[in-house]
Amino acid sequence: MGFRFFRNDGGAMSKLLIDKHSHHVQPVETWQHALSNVVTDPIELCQLLDLNPTQVFSAKKATDQFPLRVPRSFIERMKKGDPNDPLLAQVLPLGVEMSDVAGFSDDPLQEQAVNPVPGLLHKYHGRVLITLTGACAIHCRYCFRRHFPYPDNTNRQHHWARLCDYISSDRCIEEVILSGGDPLVLKDHHLAAFIAELEKIPHLKRLRIHTRLPIVIPERITDHFIDLLKATRLRVVVVIHCNHANEIDESVILKLESLANSNIMLLNQSVLLKGVNDHSDALINLSQTLFRANVLPYYLHMLDPVSGAAHFQVSKEEALALMKKLKQNLPGYLVPRLVQEVPKELCKVSILE
Ligand SMILES: *Cc1c(COP(=O)(O)O)cnc(C)c1O
Numbered sequence: 001m002g003f004r005f006f007r008n009d010g011g012a013m014s015k016l017l018i019d020k021h022s023h024h025v026q027p028v029e030t031w032q033h034a035l036s037n038v039v040t041d042p043i044e045l046c047q048l049l050d051l052n053p054t055q056v057f058s059a060k061k062a063t064d065q066f067p068l069r070v071p072r073s074f075i076e077r078m079k080k081g082d083p084n085d086p087l088l089a090q091v092l093p094l095g096v097e098m099s100d101v102a103g104f105s106d107d108p109l110q111e112q113a114v115n116p117v118p119g120l121l122h123k124y125h126g127r128v129l130i131t132l133t134g135a136c137a138i139h140c141r142y143c144f145r146r147h148f149p150y151p152d153n154t155n156r157q158h159h160w161a162r163l164c165d166y167i168s169s170d171r172c173i174e175e176v177i178l179s180g181g182d183p184l185v186l187k188d189h190h191l192a193a194f195i196a197e198l199e200k201i202p203h204l205k206r207l208r209i210h211t212r213l214p215i216v217i218p219e220r221i222t223d224h225f226i227d228l229l230k231a232t233r234l235r236v237v238v239v240i241h242c243n244h245a246n247e248i249d250e251s252v253i254l255k256l257e258s259l260a261n262s263n264i265m266l267l268n269q270s271v272l273l274k275g276v277n278d279h280s281d282a283l284i285n286l287s288q289t290l291f292r293a294n295v296l297p298y299y300l301h302m303l304d305p306v307s308g309a310a311h312f313q314v315s316k317e318e319a320l321a322l323m324k325k326l327k328q329n330l331p332g333y334l335v336p337r338l339v340q341e342v343p344k345e346l347c348k349v350s351i352l353e
């Protein structure tokens with residue numbers, strides 16, 4: 001990590017370093033600075049939000065298990081003084097995460113069985129999911145990846161040959177999904193080099209990128225990055241991950257607009273989370289706000305039963321009642337599909353009445 005100099009310096013130091021060395025080193029891009037300058041201390045997070053930090057002391061174990069990590073611009077979208085803010089609830093470690101709950105486990109999706117090459121999951125027909133990095137800009141408490149011991153070497157280029165050999169050998173594979181971790185924490189030259197390898201595989205048609213970066217660090221969507229996506233022969237789909245309309249501010253809308261204007265298809269997936277978006281008003285507002293930003297709702301996921309996340313669970317009955325309200329209040333194209341990931345199933349399973 002070359003950016004550790006820049007952590008917790010309030011911005012002044014990083015400016016100095018960049019100015020001083022600007023003739024010798026590549027300038028650190030704004031988004032890279034935002035990525036290294038994330039808040040990792042729960043007490044600092046509380047102070048930024050005018051909240052009493054005593055509430056987080058009980059959560060030390062939860063923080064040790066899965067550290068707090070949240071970009072500053074995402075914090076700026078939280079409401080000060082509100083301990084129940086829906087954005088805060090997604091990132092704040094709580095003591096309750098450490099209780100064992102029946103049915104919740106460390107690897108609820110049993111993905112080892114569909115992992116033919118390190119960093120590649122081939123679970124569904126015609127598409128493979130690739131993890132180029134285990135790193136994320138933000139740590140979401142409900143994430144099933146919270147227990148994954150990702151090695152730091154997942155983006156080493158010598159793995160790429162094995163990934164591409166696997167894809168080349170199966171002509172049914174038409175789509176590569178970059179997921180993670182978050183693929184957009186990688187720098188453009190890494191992504192471009194990998195996409196160039198993929199382009200050599202004649203049967204590949206689509207490239208899908210699952211990322212939370214356009215939401216949590218919108219500066220990541222640079223003109224250079226957009227040019228990179230425009231240059232590929234593959235049809236590009238970007239699936240963002242947004243759970244609440246408050247996550248979308250004008251800076252996010254502008255960046256999503258630039259992607260949409262470049263013929264990149266934009267979809268959103270959310271997770272249905274108690275205390276975040278388990279109200280029909282919140283979900284309706286989310287769909288409408290996404291549409292304003294050129295994004296169509298794709299999936300609304302039921303929570304994966306990962307240990308530490310049970311307090312986010314919404315029952316199937318409640319979920320179906322919410323879906324009914326969405327269907328009654330929104331055009332069909334703004335209603336996401338309610339799905340659940342089920343081990344060994346050949347697609348995401350729709351939850352229907
Ligand atoms: C979710 C997922 C996909 C993509 O499924 P879609 O229904 O096409 O969005 C692909 N592979 C894996 C392993 C997944 O979990």
Ligand code: SF4
Nearest residue numbers: 136139140143181212
């Ligand atoms: S993989 Fe996605 S949901 Fe999980 S911690 Fe990273 S950004 Fe959050």
